[in-house]
Amino acid sequence: MLKLYLESKLIKYIFIIYFIFFFSFFISAKTDQNIEKLKVPVGFKISLYADEVISPRQITETNSGFIVVGSKSGDKILALSDKDQDGYAEEKITIASGLKNPTGVTYHNKNLYFAEIEEVWMIKNIDAWLLSNRQVPPVVELFMDNLPSETWHGFRHIRFGPDDNMYIPIGVPCNICIEPQTKDKRFAAIHKYDNGELVMVADGVRNSVGIDWHPATKKLYFSDNGRDWLGDDSPSCELNVIHKEGSFYGFPYKHAKNVIDPEYGKLIPTMGRDFVDPIAELGPHVAPLGIEFYDGTKFPSEYHNNLFIALHGSWNKYNGKSGYKVVMIRLDEEGNYISQEDFITGWLENEIAWGRPVQPFVMSDGSMLISDDKYNAIYRVTY
Secondary structure (H helix, E strand, C coil): CHHHHHHHHHHHHHHHHHHHHHHHHHHHHHHHHHHHCCECCCCCEEEEEEECCCCEEEEEECCCCCEEEEECCCCCEEEEECCCCCCCCCEEEEEECCCCCCCEEEEECCEEEEECCCCEEEECCHHHHHCCCCCCCCCCEEEECCCCCCCCCCCCCCEECCCCCEEEEECCCCCCCCHHHHHCCCCCEEEEEECCEEEEEEECCCCCCCEEECCCCCCEEEEECCCCCCCCCCCEEEEEEECCCCEECCCCCEECCCEECCCCHHHHHHCCCCECCCCEEEEECCCEEEEEECCCCCCCHHHCCCEEEEECCCCCCCCCCCCCEEEEEEECCCCCEEEEEEEEECCEECCEECCCEEEEEECCCCCEEEEECCCCEEEEEEC
16 A cells, blocks of 8 residues: 555656646747747847846946846836856846836946936946945936926937947927927937037937947947838838938938928928938838947957847838848948848748847847847847
């Protein structure tokens, strides 16, 4: 009887262990199955760097290697740490909480900056706190608060330029309009924060959520989202470059390279301004967000100093969705446009998007992270 009892217990334990193993494998396979849908060029590998991160947006990295990420619909700024260096960030540290749409994050001169819609905050020497026992929250200081409160195109994207000034695009609070930016010059423009003042560096910009500087020329490039409700195939979203500060990029009178706005285009003869065309059209309704020059050394040389753009994807295109991928823009040595090609695809299946890429970011080790605010994940691309 004892033998039968022990055998039955053993069978029960084996069954439990098998069930746990099978269930764990099923969950893992489900995650891996989604990642395996993503296609990258030959020689590259894409993997899951972090999951269960609420609507991750902009990404930055501290000197100590902590990855800090903003959130679109969450209320926290998180630091991620891959302690065992296996390519997956198992540690999530809350830096700040109780925030409203804290999408923008950037690291500069040992300090961390993060942006809500109306304010930008600063934590000095963030690495010292991250490397401490973190029993006491870090000291958060107000850095900037003279930003519009409108939520339409109000998610902030911040970055420091080669001149050590913070740059911040401010989108127009509408689909197509002229009154807001006429009354308030902060709208529909990209600014730098210089000596406590917003200084406009690009005007006529509908909604940019991605800026970066060419590693060699140091010129500022930016993405811009095209207007809606001109049909499925017009106008194209844009990639622009600033050759001269204060240049005008066309909104709301002209879109892409040659689309005259049906409502405001008639005012062009009265403008008296030179219009700067985009250097590349990215496609209609693709919603380009974060952009990133590859300035690392781990990717092949043909990728160096080229630009990666996350196409967040269309929301009002009815005959064939567009975007939902990361593209690479090939540039010549002087930063002029050559061509564009897909770099990561697979988020869109049979007109259904299971993920939406937001921000490419080159880590200090030369790999690239991609945030996804629909799948609540961050991916890592290695070569």
